[in-house]
């Protein structure tokens with residue numbers, strides 16, 4: 518049966534084919550070489566965790582989602598980026614997928630230009646061409662969703678990210694994906710592994726996902742708890758499970774005062 522993730526993968530492949538037809542690998546690499554230098558996404562998270570002893574925040578700029586519809590009408594990426602930065606975020610995540618999240622490539626570029634924080638391009642990568650494209654847009658980190666790629670493609674995306682000086686957040690949702698992620702980063706000391714508490718197929722959210730998978734996360738990997746975090750109690754719960762960073766969108770995007778909400782979540 519075709520579910521949300523399968524539908525996203527299908528339109529992404531079409532979209533990437535069209536983009537590649539318009540901009541060759543050589544051309545996209547030329548743009549990537551012109552981009553402002555990577556800011557060190559994983560390093561910023563590790564530094565913040567070391568300083569505070571508490572999980573570092575990756576704050577997400579997200580207008581809408583397939584599970585929640587419109588999340589924030591008053592949507593100005595540079596203004597939101599600055600509010601997150603003042604509120605204490607260590608990094609940003611910016612949705613660039615249009616069809617499902619009402620994102621845009623320009624949101625990433627504009628948000629990043631407004632702050633000093635490293636930025637994750639939050640999109641669905643199905644082709645190595647998108648890695649250089651992400652760098653060309655200014656991304657400091659890409660997302661590798663294990664449920665969307667086979668092992669060979671995951672390895673290619675990770676190698677390509679490293680070649681461009683970017684980090685890669687390797688996202689898992691179950692034990693099989695975590696085992697594959699561990700295999701993927703075997704021998705590396707720079708792994709960034711995420712546990713998405715939300716299923717991208719059913720949209721069900723359960724913070725126990727982080728608790729269950731944390732123990733399987735490879736030694737030395739920096740563990741990111743993703744999705745469904747609303748309160749300082751939620752933060753404490755995933756911190757106890759071993760998360761050194763948090764990826765939070767909706768609960769902050771729904772607040773009128775994003776800076777105050779960011780501060781309150783981290784308090």
Ligand SMILES: O=P(O)(O)OC[C@@H](O)[C@@H](O)c1c[nH]c2ccccc12
Nearest residue numbers: 713743744745746764765766767768
């Ligand atoms: O809005 P939330 O529940 O705080 O979740 C943020 C982030 O984890 C979520 O947007 C996300 C995690 N992995 C993804 C992959 C694709 C799109 C979106 C996501």
